[in-house]
Amino acid sequence: MNKPILSERFKSRTPSDVRLAQMKYDERKVKPEAVINVGIGNVSLPTNPAMQKRMFSLNAPESPFAKGVVRYTGTAGFSETQDAFLNILNCEGFDTSKLKVQITDGGSSAMELLILGVCGGPGTNDKPLMMIDPAYTNYISFAERIGRKTVTVKRKLGVDGKFSLPELDKIEEVIKEHNPGALLVIPYDNPTGQLYDYETLKGLAKLCVKYNMWIVSDEAYRELYYVEDSELVSIWGVTDKDVPGIEGRRISIETTSKVWNACGLRIGALITDNPEFNNRSVAEYTANLCANAIGQYIFGALAHESKEQIASWCKSIREYYKKMIFKVYNGLKEQEPGLIVSSPDASIYTVVDVRDVVKPGFDAIDFVLYCAQEGSVNYNGVETTLLVAPLKGFYDIPAGENNPGSTQFRIAFVETPENMEKVPELFVKLLRQYEASR
Template sequence: MSKPVLSAHFESRTPSDVRLAQMKYAERKVKPEAVINVGIGNVSLPTNPAMMDRMFHLDAPGSPFNKGVVRYTATGGFDETKDAFINILKSQGFDTSKLQVLVTDGGSTAMELLIVGVCGPAGSSEKPLMMIDPAYTNYISFAERLGRKTVTVKRKMSVDGKFDLPELSTIEAVIKESKPAALLVIPYDNPTGQLYDMTTMKALAELCVKYNLWMVSDEAYRELFYVDNPELVSIWGITDKEVPGIEGRRIGIETASKVWNACGLRIGAIVTDSPEFANRCQAEYTANLCANAIGQYIFGALAHQSKEELNNWCRDLRNYYGDTIKRVSARFKELEPRLIISSPDASIYSVIDVRDVVKPGFDSIDFTLFCAGEGVVDMDGVSTTLLCAPMKGFYDIPAGEANPGSTQFRISYVESPEGMMKVPELFVELLRQYEANR
């Protein structure tokens, strides 16, 4: 008897690189005593106190859930939740008078809506999404799921750990050739930790205006930067005054996950100054009905926080991550000077490149599976392994071309500072074990 057939898309799917190690480790029959998982940006810090108070008191007077009823919200979200996103932007000095917000189930759903909303027809090569490689792997995965094309310009990681953007003339040449619908930037970059400056952002905005593109900025890590920065880098800091014609083509991706330490809340948003995009986006999202109501209510607490409260929270978080990232990066270089470590400038990630350490033929996915499936290190008498993310899936590389991610890994600063300081020794020792047997 014949069996039902999966779609070609399902047949081709493999786990996302950020979940690969975790899934392999779950299958491991004999597990070590401890595992440090830095493969996914699953923040382990407590969430904002105002949000926490609502989380612990869903039955409080004034709560929409105090009688145990959980109803749909409007498709666009609670007004209070939308106001929370606006309040955060206002507290950072941006003009929000023309902005509209659609609350989504996490930033991931916002990404998917973005691709549907600007790219060409499914299955065609028309109006692709233009990205800067390496790019957050979910954009690549969602584009494949939706049958939309992507096109990239490539960054290269130099030996000093810097990812340098291509020349503007190179980016412009790709725009002319591929005719994208939108340019995606991640100013506080995932996965590289690179921090864009406003001069670069404005130059990219000028290209968007010149070639009639949407400019999309994923601002999940907007408040997390660790260098002296005279101005907060954001798409909302670019107006018609700086780049005539940019207003009305700006789209931002927001999330509660990272700066607000609420990954599992699954609350995000699309923010835009295009009324037409906002209206059509909401119409598309009616099929989803709405984002989760309890998460919206919890995040909505930030609508009532003062500018000082919001900015103090962000400052403390910068201090926390900045110190840890710099210490961990230095420890990697102490243990293995030939490693290339990305510059610790922004977000909550580092990229580790082992290209000058390993033998030819090394594959980052194979090493990741080794660590998750059998690798172990004695750490002060405790058998321990490490889960990290191979970078191959962060590059949109045509078949047959060399993938820089074959020797690169992303680590997420989601463990305690004490736990993160164990990562360099674990990584280096596991790498030595792997190479000795390859």
Template sequence: MSKPIMSAHFESRKPSDVRLAQMKYDEREKKPEAVINVGIGNVSLPTNPAMMKRMFNLDSPESPFSKGVIRYSGTAGTPEAQDAFKNILKSEGFDTSKLNVQVTDGGSSGMELVILGVCGPAGENERPLMMIDPAYTNYISFAQRLGRKTVTIKRHMGEDGLFNLPEMSEIEAIIKEHNPGGLLVIPYDNPTGQLYDQETLKELAELCVKHNMWLIGDEAYRELYYKEDQELVSIWGLSDEEVPGIEGRRISIETASKVWNACGLRMGAVITDNAEFSKKSIAEYTANLCANVIGQYIFGALAHESKEDILSWCKEQRDYYKDMIVKVREGLLEKEPKLIVSRPDASIYSVIDVRNVVKPDFDSIDFVLYCAGEGAVEIDGVETTLLVAPMKGFYDIEDSSKNPGTTQFRISFVESPENMAKVPELFVELLRKYEDQR
């Protein structure tokens, strides 16, 4: 009897690089005494107190769920959840009077909507999404799922750990060649941990206006920056005064996952200053009916927080991450000076490049699978392994032999400070052990 036939798309799918290590580790029969997972940005900190209060009191009289009834909200989300996203932006000094907010099931749903909204037809090369390599791997995956074309601006990781953009003239040449529908920028960069400056964002915005493109800002980490006296970098800091024509073509993707420590809540938003785009995006999302209403209620608590409380919370998160990120980077370079480690200016990630350390034909995926499937070293008397994300999937490059991610890894600063302090020794010792047996 013949077997049912899956689609070619399903047949070709492999796990996302950010989930690869965990999936392999789950299959491991004999597990070590301890595992430290920095392969995915699964924040382990408690969420905001106002959100926590609602989460723990869903049966209170003021809760819409007190009688056990859980109904759909409108497709665009509850007014309160929409106001929560606006209140955060307003507290940070941005004008929200012309912004349209659509609440989604996490930033991921927002990514899909934006790709559908700015790119050409499925299966065609028309108006692709332009990204800046390395880019968050989910954008590449969603574009493939939706049959939309992508094109990338290439960055290279220098020996100093910096990922530098090409000249604007080179970027414009790529735009002229491919005629993209929109440019995606992650100012507080995932995966590199680097921070764009507002002037660079302005120059990219000028190209978007000149070539009639949407400017898309993934602002999941907007409040997580570690330079002293740094002003917020955001597409919402741009205006027609400095970039004539930019208003009406801006879209941001927001989330409760990172700054608000609520990854599993799956709360996100698509925010735009183009009312027609928002209207059509909501129409597309009606097939999903609405975002998680309990999540909307919990996140909606932020609609009522003061500017002072919002800013104080954000500073608390910055202070927590900054010290830890700096120490881990210094520890990695101390354990193995030939490593290249990206500079921790923003977000909750760093990239480690081992190209100066390993033997030829090294493959980052093979090392990740080794650590997850069989590798372990003794740290403080405890047999331990480490889960990291290979960077190959963060580059939109078909030729694997030319993929810089072959020797690169992304680490997420999501474990406790005590566990993060073990990462440098753990990574270096596992790498040496792997290379010795290869």
């Protein structure tokens, strides 16, 4: 009997690099005593107290779910949830008077909508999304899913741990060659931990105006920066006063996942100062009906927080990560001085490059699979393995070409401080064990 035929897309699909290690570990028949998973940014901290209050009182008289009824919201989301995102920006000093907010199922849905809204037709090379490699792998995956083209300019990781952006004239050459519809920036970068300053953002914004492109800023980690005396950077801080013509072409992607510690809430937003983009995006999203109603209500609590409360929360989260990130950064260098570790400037990620300490032919994915499927080391008497994310999928590079991610990994600071302290020793021991086996 004939079997039903899968699509070519499904036949070729492999797990995202950020989920690969966990999926393969789940399949492991004989597991070690302990596993530490820093392969995905699944934050384990409690969410904001105002959000917790709503989460634990969904049946309170003032809750829209008090009678047990959970209806659709409008496609653009509850107005209170929209106001929560605007309130955070207002409290941080940005003018939100002309901003339009659309609530989405997590930042991920916002990414897909964005690509649909700024790129050319499916299956063409028209108006690609321009990214800065290495870029968050979900943008690449979503573009592939809906048949849109992406182009990149490449950063390089120096031995000093700094990622260097190409000169603006080099970026301009790529723009002239490919005529992109939009430029994506992640000022508090995932996966590199790089922190953009305003001068860099303004320089990129000028190119977007010059070549009539949208500028898109993924601001999932906006409040998480660790460089002394640096200022809060956002696309909403770049106005016509700085870059004439930039207003009306700005878009940001927001999420409850990281700063607000609510990954599983699956609430995000697409914010723009272009009313037509907002109208068309909401129209496109009507097929999805609406985002998670209960999640919207929980996050809506932040619409009523004061400037002082928002600032205090963000400061506490920033200090928590800063202490942990620097401890792991220093620990990796102490365990193996030959490692190249990205400078811990922003977000909740560090990139580790093993290119100077491994034998030729090393492949990051093979090492991740080894750790997930068979590897383990003794850590204080406990057999333990470590799950990290290979960086190959974060580079938009054609098959057959040299991929810098072949020797690079992303570490997410999502485990407890106690477990994060174990990461440097576990990573280096597992790396040496793997190298000895091949």
